[in-house]
Amino acid sequence: MNRITELFQRKPHEILNIYFTAGYPRRDDTAPIVQALERAGADLVEVGMPYSDPLADGPTIQASGTRALANGMSLPLLFEQLADLRPRTRLPIVLMGYLNPIMQYGDEAFFRRCAELGVDGLIIPDLPMPEYEAHYRDLVRDLDLGFSFLITPQTSAERIRRVDELSRGFIYMVSNASITGAKNAISGKQIEYFRRIQAMELDTPRLIGFGISNRETFTTACEFAQGAIIGSAFIRALGDAGGPLEPAITRFVHAIRGIQVPIH
Amino acid sequence: MIAIDERGYYGEFGGAYIPEMLHANIEELRRQYVDIWEDDAFQRDFRRLLRDYVGRPTPLYLAERLSAHYGATIYLKREDLCHTGAHKVNNTIGQILLAQRLGKKRIIAETGAGQHGVATATVCALAGLQCIVYMGAVDIRRQAPNVSRMKMLGAEVRPATSGSQTLKDATNEAIRDWINHPEDTHYIIGSAVGPHPYPDMLARLQSVISEEMMQQLAEQTGRDAPDAILACVGGGSNAAGAYYHYLNRPEVRLIAVEAAGKGVHSGESAATSVLGTQGIIHGSRTLLMQTNDGQIVEPYSLSAGLDYPGIGPMHAHLIASGRAEAIAIPDGEAVRAAFFLARKEGIIPALETAHAFAALDHLAYSADDVLVVNLSGRGDKDLATFIPFLDENR
Ligand SMILES: Cc1ncc(COP(=O)(O)O)c(C=O)c1O
Numbered sequence: 001m002n003r004i005t006e007l008f009q010r011k012p013h014e015i016l017n018i019y020f021t022a023g024y025p026r027r028d029d030t031a032p033i034v035q036a037l038e039r040a041g042a043d044l045v046e047v048g049m050p051y052s053d054p055l056a057d058g059p060t061i062q063a064s065g066t067r068a069l070a071n072g073m074s075l076p077l078l079f080e081q082l083a084d085l086r087p088r089t090r091l092p093i094v095l096m097g098y099l100n101p102i103m104q105y106g107d108e109a110f111f112r113r114c115a116e117l118g119v120d121g122l123i124i125p126d127l128p129m130p131e132y133e134a135h136y137r138d139l140v141r142d143l144d145l146g147f148s149f150l151i152t153p154q155t156s157a158e159r160i161r162r163v164d165e166l167s168r169g170f171i172y173m174v175s176n177a178s179i180t181g182a183k184n185a186i187s188g189k190q191i192e193y194f195r196r197i198q199a200m201e202l203d204t205p206r207l208i209g210f211g212i213s214n215r216e217t218f219t220t221a222c223e224f225a226q227g228a229i230i231g232s233a234f235i236r237a238l239g240d241a242g243g244p245l246e247p248a249i250t251r252f253v254h255a256i257r258g259i260q261v262p263i264h
Numbered sequence: 265m266i267a268i269d270e271r272g273y274y275g276e277f278g279g280a281y282i283p284e285m286l287h288a289n290i291e292e293l294r295r296q297y298v299d300i301w302e303d304d305a306f307q308r309d310f311r312r313l314l315r316d317y318v319g320r321p322t323p324l325y326l327a328e329r330l331s332a333h334y335g336a337t338i339y340l341k342r343e344d345l346c347h348t349g350a351h352k353v354n355n356t357i358g359q360i361l362l363a364q365r366l367g368k369k370r371i372i373a374e375t376g377a378g379q380h381g382v383a384t385a386t387v388c389a390l391a392g393l394q395c396i397v398y399m400g401a402v403d404i405r406r407q408a409p410n411v412s413r414m415k416m417l418g419a420e421v422r423p424a425t426s427g428s429q430t431l432k433d434a435t436n437e438a439i440r441d442w443i444n445h446p447e448d449t450h451y452i453i454g455s456a457v458g459p460h461p462y463p464d465m466l467a468r469l470q471s472v473i474s475e476e477m478m479q480q481l482a483e484q485t486g487r488d489a490p491d492a493i494l495a496c497v498g499g500g501s502n503a504a505g506a507y508y509h510y511l512n513r514p515e516v517r518l519i520a521v522e523a524a525g526k527g528v529h530s531g532e533s534a535a536t537s538v539l540g541t542q543g544i545i546h547g548s549r550t551l552l553m554q555t556n557d558g559q560i561v562e563p564y565s566l567s568a569g570l571d572y573p574g575i576g577p578m579h580a581h582l583i584a585s586g587r588a589e590a591i592a593i594p595d596g597e598a599v600r601a602a603f604f605l606a607r608k609e610g611i612i613p614a615l616e617t618a619h620a621f622a623a624l625d626h627l628a629y630s631a632d633d634v635l636v637v638n639l640s641g642r643g644d645k646d647l648a649t650f651i652p653f654l655d656e657n658r
Contacts, residue, residue: 052560055439055547056440066426099281100545102558104554105557126281126282127281128281154285155287
């Protein structure tokens with residue numbers, strides 16, 4: 001069974017999905033970060049494929065991508081890192097990235113390679129649903145890959161039903177009308193939106209992302225969905241780590257989970 | 265037949281590759297733009313403003329000294345005489361009327377040379393709407409007069425500091441702003457780029473150029489079509505407007521002039537049709553300059569308005585299908601052509617436009633050829649760039 005499907009069956013609440021950009025802060029940090037996240041208690045990782053022009057991303061993720069590209073990160077290299085990593089972690093791995101680098105790699109080859117390497121799901125925010133249906137839907141199903149479409153507060157009910165039908169694994173619920181990296185508390189208006197979606201009783205589980213940055217916003221999001229996705233806040237923690245990454249990663253995940261860390 | 269299909273494709277180019285956060289706004293536009301465009305009241309307002317405010321029709325001027333030099337009949341379509349100094353205002357007049365009909369209160373735009381920013385700031389003043397213009401930090405420096413004009417018109421100019429800090433990056437920032445303001449904001453794109461329906465909308469709004477050209481040519485020459493039309497191509501809006509009514513008249517050569525920067529293969533160029541391959545930029549499947557890994561390459565041109573790593577999907581299709589020919593002009597030739605036009609005809613063209621004039625040196629002529637160069641804008645904004653070349657162009 002696909003690891004994402006298995007995860008949501010086993011644990012349908014408080015799922016913590018952590019996003020980071022492959023090749024940041026250093027080129028070869030990808031695998032160690034995933035392993036540290038697994039040890040610290042994350043449920044799912046979303047590995048960003050860096051892109052020169054990430055339209056939906058705020059300054060933090062943009063800067064991490066720029067740095068990763070300068071470090072020499074690329075899709076072929078990421079696949080090498082994942083081939084190495086897959087036998088050493090049981091975490092479901094989702095790749096997130098923009099369509100253009102995937103097109104240049106060769107779209108079908110990309111999907112096949114992902115399946116071969118044990119990637120569990122994909123998020124390609126600028127791939128429109130009609131294109132997906134026409135060209136990729138059957139392939140993704142045959143390869144048993146997950147595929148998450150996004151919904152936002154502006155997405156119509158009719159369209160949300162279509163997202164529910166097309167998404168495999170989980171739906172990416174964008175918490176607010178914004179690019180990534182917002183740091184505000186969750187507003188009443190957002191809660192209304194969360195409730196509205198919850199009341200639709202969709203078949204596919206939902207993870208709430210964008211602007212989830214700390215224990216408070218994570219816990220709130222978890223009241224209305226199966227879990228949440230944290231990206232920019234985690235990347236900031238990596239950037240601030242200074243020395244070795246693992247202690248910073250453990251501290252970060254424990255803080256989100258509300259685990260008291262003993263002071264030695 | 266050159267036409268856009270229902271899904272927004274010209275051949276294999278176009279479409280709307282946008283994240284969900286933009287879907288509601290793009291879908292609203294897609295559903296409404298044709299109806300609004302075809303609405304009598306819209307056409308009445310649009311035509312009235314083009315006439316009384318922009319100063320249309322712009323003249324079709326027979327450039328006699330230029331014609332004598334090249335041994336052909338050369339007409340200039342004088343978009344430089346539009347209010348604000350370039351063709352860009354044809355589009356912004358149309359889009360501000362559209363934004364009002366959609367009930368939008370806040371206008372955003374990107375700009376390269378600043379001409380589109382000025383044209384947007386102008387129509388926002390006219391309509392009493394808030395205006396925010398994103399402009400690459402590099403372009404803010406090289407097009408200073410236009411920055412001041414925007415500010416005088418009441419617009420806020422926000423620098424884009426990512427990437428090469430030019431037009432591509434300003435466009436990224438404008439798109440991010442739109443994601444952050446999904447309800448009250450309309451994005452006035454300045455060229456025939458972006459997700460469907462923008463390229464088609466821009467082409468329609470600029471099509472007044474070829475509409476007038478047809479009538480003026482008929483009056484002046486007895487034929488409604490020239491043998492060739494030359495236009496510079498950044499994203500492709502002035503070219504789309506100059507070609508529009510001739511797209512399906514194969515006897516009219518369409519010549520698209522791109523910026524070769526320091527040379528097509530110098531690594532510092534914006535000659536997209538030569539260096540570009542198919543991919544996605546700013547929501548459109550088109551030709552763009554990119555690495556083998558699909559990272560977008562930073563372009564270069566001395567002219568801010570042509571310093572863009574893609575071209576609009578209509579032009580990608582025209583060039584890929586052989587309907588249009590592309591010529592790439594390096595910085596130096598463009599600057600020389602600007603001086604040449606100034607001395608021959610008393611017209612200082614925009615640096616972007618000067619590329620189209622430089623292309624005249626790359627064509628062969630017979631005596632009865634009739635050409636139109638689309639004089640997309642005037643060069644006041646580029647004086648600081650031209651001044652260092654005064655000595656060598658005495
Ligand atoms: C005078 C002038 N011509 C041409 C262009 C290039 O744009 P487009 O290809 O959309 O006409 C610009 C852009 O700023 C411009 O200012």
